Amino acid sequence: MDIADLAQRIVGGERRALARAITLIESTRPDHREQTRALLEALRGTGRQALRIGLSGTPGVGKSTFIESFGMMLTGQGLRVAVLAVDPSSARSGGSILGDKTRMERLSRERNAFIRPSPSQSALGGVARRTREAVALCEAADFDVVLIETVGVGQSETMVAEMADLFILLLAPAGGDELQGVKRGIMEMADIILVNKADGDLKPAAERTRAEYAGALRLLRRRPQDPKAFPKAMCVSALAEDGLQTAWEEMRILDAWRRENGHFDIRRAEQARFWFGEEVRRGLLARLDEDPQMRARMRALGEEVARGGMTVAVASQAMLAELGAGG
Numbered sequence: 001m002d003i004a005d006l007a008q009r010i011v012g013g014e015r016r017a018l019a020r021a022i023t024l025i026e027s028t029r030p031d032h033r034e035q036t037r038a039l040l041e042a043l044r045g046t047g048r049q050a051l052r053i054g055l056s057g058t059p060g061v062g063k064s065t066f067i068e069s070f071g072m073m074l075t076g077q078g079l080r081v082a083v084l085a086v087d088p089s090s091a092r093s094g095g096s097i098l099g100d101k102t103r104m105e106r107l108s109r110e111r112n113a114f115i116r117p118s119p120s121q122s123a124l125g126g127v128a129r130r131t132r133e134a135v136a137l138c139e140a141a142d143f144d145v146v147l148i149e150t151v152g153v154g155q156s157e158t159m160v161a162e163m164a165d166l167f168i169l170l171l172a173p174a175g176g177d178e179l180q181g182v183k184r185g186i187m188e189m190a191d192i193i194l195v196n197k198a199d200g201d202l203k204p205a206a207e208r209t210r211a212e213y214a215g216a217l218r219l220l221r222r223r224p225q226d227p228k229a230f231p232k233a234m235c236v237s238a239l240a241e242d243g244l245q246t247a248w249e250e251m252r253i254l255d256a257w258r259r260e261n262g263h264f265d266i267r268r269a270e271q272a273r274f275w276f277g278e279e280v281r282r283g284l285l286a287r288l289d290e291d292p293q294m295r296a297r298m299r300a301l302g303e304e305v306a307r308g309g310m311t312v313a314v315a316s317q318a319m320l321a322e323l324g325a326g327g
Protein backbone atom coordinates (compact mmCIF):
# COMPACT_ATOMS: atom_id res chain seq x y z
CA MET A 1 0.00 0.00 0.00
CA ASP A 2 1.26 3.44 -0.94
CA ILE A 3 0.99 5.33 2.32
CA ALA A 4 2.09 8.69 0.96
CA ASP A 5 -0.58 8.46 -1.71
CA LEU A 6 -3.22 7.43 0.82
CA ALA A 7 -2.27 10.37 3.03
CA GLN A 8 -2.54 12.75 0.12
CA ARG A 9 -5.98 11.50 -0.83
CA ILE A 10 -7.20 11.80 2.76
CA VAL A 11 -5.98 15.40 2.91
CA GLY A 12 -7.73 15.95 -0.42
CA GLY A 13 -11.00 14.92 1.19
CA GLU A 14 -11.54 11.61 -0.55
CA ARG A 15 -14.02 9.72 1.57
CA ARG A 16 -13.06 6.32 0.19
CA ALA A 17 -9.47 6.94 1.18
CA LEU A 18 -10.57 7.92 4.67
CA ALA A 19 -12.75 4.83 5.03
CA ARG A 20 -9.91 2.65 3.81
CA ALA A 21 -7.44 4.26 6.21
CA ILE A 22 -9.78 3.66 9.14
CA THR A 23 -9.99 0.02 8.15
CA LEU A 24 -6.21 -0.03 8.19
CA ILE A 25 -5.97 1.44 11.70
CA GLU A 26 -8.54 -1.05 12.97
CA SER A 27 -6.35 -3.95 11.94
CA THR A 28 -4.13 -5.55 14.55
CA ARG A 29 -1.75 -7.12 12.04
CA PRO A 30 1.80 -5.98 12.81
CA ASP A 31 2.45 -4.83 9.21
CA HIS A 32 -0.80 -2.85 9.29
CA ARG A 33 0.21 -1.23 12.56
CA GLU A 34 3.47 -0.27 10.94
CA GLN A 35 1.60 1.29 8.01
CA THR A 36 -0.75 3.05 10.41
CA ARG A 37 2.17 4.63 12.20
CA ALA A 38 3.60 5.81 8.90
CA LEU A 39 0.22 7.20 7.86
CA LEU A 40 -0.35 9.08 11.12
CA GLU A 41 3.15 10.46 10.89
CA ALA A 42 2.56 11.59 7.31
CA LEU A 43 -0.64 13.39 8.40
CA ARG A 44 0.83 14.97 11.53
CA GLY A 45 1.82 18.19 9.85
CA THR A 46 -1.50 19.20 8.31
CA GLY A 47 -2.22 21.51 11.22
CA ARG A 48 -5.94 20.99 10.81
CA GLN A 49 -8.02 21.00 13.98
CA ALA A 50 -11.62 19.94 14.10
CA LEU A 51 -13.78 20.66 17.09
CA ARG A 52 -13.92 17.31 18.83
CA ILE A 53 -17.15 16.79 20.71
CA GLY A 54 -17.54 13.81 23.02
CA LEU A 55 -21.11 12.72 23.62
CA SER A 56 -22.18 10.33 26.33
CA GLY A 57 -25.45 9.05 27.68
CA THR A 58 -27.08 5.79 28.66
CA PRO A 59 -28.89 3.78 25.97
CA GLY A 60 -32.27 5.28 25.15
CA VAL A 61 -31.57 8.92 26.05
CA GLY A 62 -31.51 9.78 22.37
CA LYS A 63 -27.84 9.94 21.37
CA SER A 64 -28.42 8.62 17.88
CA THR A 65 -31.42 10.84 17.31
CA PHE A 66 -29.44 13.81 18.63
CA ILE A 67 -26.43 13.09 16.43
CA GLU A 68 -28.67 12.84 13.40
CA SER A 69 -30.52 16.11 14.08
CA PHE A 70 -27.48 17.98 15.32
CA GLY A 71 -25.34 16.65 12.50
CA MET A 72 -27.95 17.62 9.90
CA MET A 73 -28.12 21.11 11.36
CA LEU A 74 -24.34 21.48 11.16
CA THR A 75 -24.06 20.15 7.61
CA GLY A 76 -26.93 22.50 6.75
CA GLN A 77 -24.63 25.32 7.84
CA GLY A 78 -21.94 24.11 5.49
CA LEU A 79 -19.89 22.29 8.11
CA ARG A 80 -18.32 18.90 7.55
CA VAL A 81 -19.21 16.44 10.30
CA ALA A 82 -17.65 13.08 11.20
CA VAL A 83 -19.26 10.68 13.67
CA LEU A 84 -17.23 8.03 15.50
CA ALA A 85 -18.01 5.79 18.43
CA VAL A 86 -16.27 4.29 21.43
CA ASP A 87 -18.33 1.29 22.35
CA PRO A 88 -16.49 -1.59 24.00
CA SER A 89 -19.78 -3.47 24.15
CA SER A 90 -20.27 -3.39 20.39
CA ALA A 91 -18.79 -6.86 19.98
CA ARG A 92 -21.81 -8.12 21.88
CA SER A 93 -24.53 -5.65 20.98
CA GLY A 94 -23.66 -5.31 17.33
CA GLY A 95 -22.44 -1.74 17.54
CA SER A 96 -23.88 1.42 19.00
CA ILE A 97 -24.11 3.23 15.71
CA LEU A 98 -24.66 0.16 13.60
CA GLY A 99 -27.89 -0.72 15.37
CA ASP A 100 -29.00 2.87 14.88
CA LYS A 101 -28.17 3.17 11.22
CA THR A 102 -31.86 3.70 10.60
CA ARG A 103 -31.92 6.63 13.02
CA MET A 104 -29.06 8.28 11.17
CA GLU A 105 -30.52 7.64 7.78
CA ARG A 106 -30.53 11.26 6.70
CA LEU A 107 -27.08 12.04 8.04
CA SER A 108 -25.53 8.95 6.50
CA ARG A 109 -26.69 10.16 3.09
CA GLU A 110 -25.19 13.63 3.56
CA ARG A 111 -22.23 14.41 1.38
CA ASN A 112 -20.61 16.42 4.18
CA ALA A 113 -21.04 13.75 6.81
CA PHE A 114 -19.00 10.67 7.56
CA ILE A 115 -20.25 8.01 9.97
CA ARG A 116 -18.12 5.18 11.26
CA PRO A 117 -19.34 2.61 13.78
CA SER A 118 -17.18 1.39 16.61
CA PRO A 119 -14.80 -1.39 15.61
CA SER A 120 -16.17 -4.68 16.85
CA GLN A 121 -13.59 -5.43 19.43
CA SER A 122 -14.30 -5.81 23.07
CA ALA A 123 -11.17 -4.44 24.78
CA LEU A 124 -11.73 -0.80 25.67
CA GLY A 125 -8.06 0.03 25.24
CA GLY A 126 -8.09 -1.18 21.66
CA VAL A 127 -11.34 0.58 20.80
CA ALA A 128 -10.10 3.81 22.37
CA ARG A 129 -6.83 3.74 20.46
CA ARG A 130 -8.52 3.10 17.15
CA THR A 131 -11.10 5.80 17.73
CA ARG A 132 -8.42 8.28 18.69
CA GLU A 133 -6.46 7.48 15.56
CA ALA A 134 -9.64 7.77 13.49
CA VAL A 135 -10.18 11.24 14.99
CA ALA A 136 -6.72 12.23 13.77
CA LEU A 137 -7.59 10.99 10.27
CA CYS A 138 -10.87 12.90 10.25
CA GLU A 139 -9.05 16.07 11.24
CA ALA A 140 -6.54 15.60 8.47
CA ALA A 141 -9.48 15.07 6.11
CA ASP A 142 -10.61 18.56 7.09
CA PHE A 143 -13.77 17.80 9.00
CA ASP A 144 -14.93 20.77 11.04
CA VAL A 145 -16.64 18.79 13.75
CA VAL A 146 -15.89 15.28 14.98
CA LEU A 147 -18.60 13.78 17.19
CA ILE A 148 -17.45 10.88 19.33
CA GLU A 149 -20.26 8.87 20.86
CA THR A 150 -20.02 6.53 23.82
CA VAL A 151 -22.60 4.45 25.64
CA GLY A 152 -20.69 4.76 28.86
CA VAL A 153 -19.64 1.20 29.48
CA GLY A 154 -16.78 0.85 31.94
CA GLN A 155 -14.28 3.64 31.57
CA SER A 156 -15.38 4.62 28.09
CA GLU A 157 -16.59 8.08 29.15
CA THR A 158 -13.19 8.90 30.55
CA MET A 159 -11.60 7.66 27.34
CA VAL A 160 -13.88 9.83 25.22
CA ALA A 161 -13.38 12.86 27.45
CA GLU A 162 -9.63 12.35 27.01
CA MET A 163 -9.95 12.67 23.25
CA ALA A 164 -12.52 15.45 23.07
CA ASP A 165 -12.35 19.22 23.33
CA LEU A 166 -15.89 19.38 24.66
CA PHE A 167 -17.66 16.69 26.63
CA ILE A 168 -21.44 16.64 26.43
CA LEU A 169 -23.61 14.54 28.68
CA LEU A 170 -27.04 13.70 27.31
CA LEU A 171 -29.79 12.90 29.81
CA ALA A 172 -33.48 12.10 29.62
CA PRO A 173 -36.16 13.74 31.76
CA ALA A 174 -36.32 12.01 35.15
CA GLY A 175 -39.56 10.87 36.67
CA GLY A 176 -39.21 12.13 40.22
CA ASP A 177 -36.62 14.32 41.82
CA GLU A 178 -33.82 11.78 41.78
CA LEU A 179 -30.62 12.58 39.96
CA GLN A 180 -30.38 9.80 37.41
CA GLY A 181 -27.63 7.88 39.09
CA VAL A 182 -25.09 9.89 37.13
CA LYS A 183 -21.76 9.29 38.73
CA ARG A 184 -20.05 12.30 40.20
CA GLY A 185 -16.94 11.63 38.12
CA ILE A 186 -18.96 11.92 34.93
CA MET A 187 -20.67 15.10 36.10
CA GLU A 188 -17.22 16.54 36.75
CA MET A 189 -16.16 15.79 33.19
CA ALA A 190 -19.22 17.37 31.58
CA ASP A 191 -18.90 20.76 29.90
CA ILE A 192 -22.55 20.90 28.93
CA ILE A 193 -25.43 18.74 30.10
CA LEU A 194 -28.26 18.41 27.61
CA VAL A 195 -31.59 17.15 28.88
CA ASN A 196 -33.11 15.65 25.76
CA LYS A 197 -36.76 14.89 24.97
CA ALA A 198 -37.92 18.31 26.15
CA ASP A 199 -41.03 18.06 24.03
CA GLY A 200 -44.72 17.27 24.45
CA ASP A 201 -45.70 15.78 27.80
CA LEU A 202 -42.07 15.39 28.80
CA LYS A 203 -41.30 19.10 28.67
CA PRO A 204 -42.06 19.95 32.34
CA ALA A 205 -40.09 16.93 33.57
CA ALA A 206 -37.20 17.90 31.31
CA GLU A 207 -37.15 21.40 32.75
CA ARG A 208 -37.19 20.03 36.32
CA THR A 209 -34.36 17.66 35.50
CA ARG A 210 -32.40 20.50 33.92
CA ALA A 211 -32.84 22.68 37.00
CA GLU A 212 -31.69 19.86 39.26
CA TYR A 213 -28.57 19.28 37.26
CA ALA A 214 -27.85 22.97 36.95
CA GLY A 215 -27.94 23.04 40.74
CA ALA A 216 -25.70 20.01 41.01
CA LEU A 217 -23.20 21.53 38.58
CA ARG A 218 -23.00 24.68 40.67
CA LEU A 219 -21.94 22.60 43.65
CA LEU A 220 -18.94 21.15 41.85
CA ARG A 221 -15.49 22.61 42.23
CA ARG A 222 -14.80 25.35 39.70
CA ARG A 223 -12.45 24.34 36.92
CA PRO A 224 -9.89 26.69 35.40
CA GLN A 225 -10.99 25.75 31.87
CA ASP A 226 -14.49 27.19 32.36
CA PRO A 227 -15.69 30.73 31.76
CA LYS A 228 -18.48 32.07 33.95
CA ALA A 229 -21.76 30.15 33.71
CA PHE A 230 -20.06 26.93 32.56
CA PRO A 231 -20.57 24.04 32.81
CA LYS A 232 -24.26 24.47 32.14
CA ALA A 233 -27.39 22.39 31.74
CA MET A 234 -29.84 22.99 28.92
CA CYS A 235 -32.98 21.42 27.46
CA VAL A 236 -33.15 20.13 23.90
CA SER A 237 -35.39 17.97 21.80
CA ALA A 238 -33.53 15.94 19.24
CA LEU A 239 -36.81 14.70 17.83
CA ALA A 240 -38.45 18.12 17.48
CA GLU A 241 -35.07 19.63 16.58
CA ASP A 242 -35.55 22.19 19.30
CA GLY A 243 -32.75 23.94 21.18
CA LEU A 244 -30.06 22.48 18.96
CA GLN A 245 -28.90 25.80 17.56
CA THR A 246 -28.70 27.26 21.07
CA ALA A 247 -26.73 24.25 22.24
CA TRP A 248 -24.34 24.68 19.33
CA GLU A 249 -23.91 28.37 20.12
CA GLU A 250 -23.05 27.54 23.72
CA MET A 251 -20.51 24.99 22.54
CA ARG A 252 -18.93 27.59 20.30
CA ILE A 253 -18.83 30.19 23.06
CA LEU A 254 -17.09 27.74 25.35
CA ASP A 255 -14.69 26.59 22.64
CA ALA A 256 -13.82 30.15 21.62
CA TRP A 257 -13.17 31.18 25.22
CA ARG A 258 -10.91 28.20 25.81
CA ARG A 259 -8.96 28.87 22.63
CA GLU A 260 -8.49 32.53 23.50
CA ASN A 261 -7.35 31.72 27.01
CA GLY A 262 -4.92 28.95 26.11
CA HIS A 263 -6.97 26.15 27.61
CA PHE A 264 -7.61 24.50 24.28
CA ASP A 265 -3.91 23.98 23.57
CA ILE A 266 -3.12 23.02 27.16
CA ARG A 267 -5.82 20.38 27.07
CA ARG A 268 -4.68 18.89 23.79
CA ALA A 269 -1.11 18.76 25.06
CA GLU A 270 -2.27 17.02 28.24
CA GLN A 271 -4.25 14.55 26.17
CA ALA A 272 -1.25 13.77 24.00
CA ARG A 273 0.79 13.05 27.15
CA PHE A 274 -2.00 10.92 28.56
CA TRP A 275 -2.31 8.79 25.42
CA PHE A 276 1.42 8.39 25.14
CA GLY A 277 1.49 6.98 28.68
CA GLU A 278 -1.47 4.74 27.92
CA GLU A 279 0.17 3.36 24.79
CA VAL A 280 3.40 2.55 26.56
CA ARG A 281 1.55 0.85 29.40
CA ARG A 282 -0.58 -1.09 26.95
CA GLY A 283 2.48 -2.13 25.01
CA LEU A 284 4.21 -3.40 28.13
CA LEU A 285 1.15 -5.34 29.22
CA ALA A 286 0.78 -6.77 25.74
CA ARG A 287 4.34 -8.03 25.87
CA LEU A 288 3.69 -9.71 29.20
CA ASP A 289 0.52 -11.36 27.96
CA GLU A 290 1.38 -12.12 24.36
CA ASP A 291 5.14 -12.56 23.98
CA PRO A 292 5.73 -16.34 24.36
CA GLN A 293 9.17 -15.83 25.83
CA MET A 294 7.90 -13.36 28.41
CA ARG A 295 4.99 -15.60 29.29
CA ALA A 296 7.35 -18.50 29.83
CA ARG A 297 9.54 -16.35 32.08
CA MET A 298 6.50 -15.19 34.03
CA ARG A 299 5.47 -18.80 34.56
CA ALA A 300 8.95 -19.90 35.58
CA LEU A 301 9.49 -17.03 38.00
CA GLY A 302 5.96 -17.50 39.34
CA GLU A 303 6.74 -21.13 40.11
CA GLU A 304 9.96 -20.12 41.78
CA VAL A 305 8.12 -17.66 44.02
CA ALA A 306 5.37 -20.19 44.72
CA ARG A 307 7.76 -22.80 46.05
CA GLY A 308 9.58 -20.25 48.18
CA GLY A 309 12.81 -20.23 46.17
CA MET A 310 12.63 -16.50 45.54
CA THR A 311 10.96 -13.52 47.14
CA VAL A 312 8.25 -11.61 45.26
CA ALA A 313 10.48 -8.55 45.43
CA VAL A 314 13.44 -10.18 43.72
CA ALA A 315 11.42 -12.14 41.15
CA SER A 316 9.33 -9.16 40.06
CA GLN A 317 12.42 -7.02 39.76
CA ALA A 318 14.06 -9.68 37.59
CA MET A 319 10.97 -9.86 35.39
CA LEU A 320 10.74 -6.10 34.97
CA ALA A 321 14.42 -5.95 34.10
CA GLU A 322 13.79 -8.48 31.34
CA LEU A 323 10.96 -6.33 30.01
CA GLY A 324 13.43 -3.50 29.89
CA ALA A 325 11.29 -1.64 32.37
CA GLY A 326 13.78 -1.53 35.21
CA GLY A 327 12.57 -2.53 38.64
Ligand SMILES: Nc1nc2c(ncn2[C@@H]2O[C@H](COP(=O)(O)OP(=O)(O)O)[C@@H](O)[C@H]2O)c(=O)[nH]1
Pocket residue numbers: 057058059060061062063064065066100103196197198199202236237238239240
Ligand atom coordinates in the same frame (compact mmCIF):
# COMPACT_ATOMS: atom_id res chain seq x y z
N1 LIG B 1 -39.88 12.46 22.72
C1 LIG B 1 -38.64 12.32 22.30
N2 LIG B 1 -38.13 11.10 22.04
C2 LIG B 1 -36.85 11.02 21.62
C3 LIG B 1 -36.04 12.15 21.44
N3 LIG B 1 -34.83 11.74 21.03
C4 LIG B 1 -34.89 10.40 20.95
N4 LIG B 1 -36.11 9.95 21.29
C5 LIG B 1 -36.58 8.56 21.29
O1 LIG B 1 -35.89 7.83 22.27
C6 LIG B 1 -35.63 6.50 21.82
C7 LIG B 1 -34.13 6.22 21.88
O2 LIG B 1 -33.46 7.07 20.98
P1 LIG B 1 -32.00 6.75 20.44
O3 LIG B 1 -31.57 7.93 19.63
O4 LIG B 1 -31.94 5.43 19.79
O5 LIG B 1 -31.17 6.68 21.80
P2 LIG B 1 -29.69 6.16 22.08
O6 LIG B 1 -29.80 4.76 22.57
O7 LIG B 1 -29.13 7.04 23.15
O8 LIG B 1 -28.91 6.26 20.79
C8 LIG B 1 -36.17 6.43 20.41
O9 LIG B 1 -37.45 5.85 20.46
C9 LIG B 1 -36.28 7.88 19.98
O10 LIG B 1 -37.27 8.11 19.04
C10 LIG B 1 -36.61 13.44 21.70
O11 LIG B 1 -35.98 14.49 21.57
N5 LIG B 1 -37.90 13.46 22.14
Ligand SMILES: [Mg+2]
Pocket residue numbers: 063064065096097100
Ligand atom coordinates in the same frame (compact mmCIF):
# COMPACT_ATOMS: atom_id res chain seq x y z
MG1 LIG C 1 -27.79 4.93 19.79
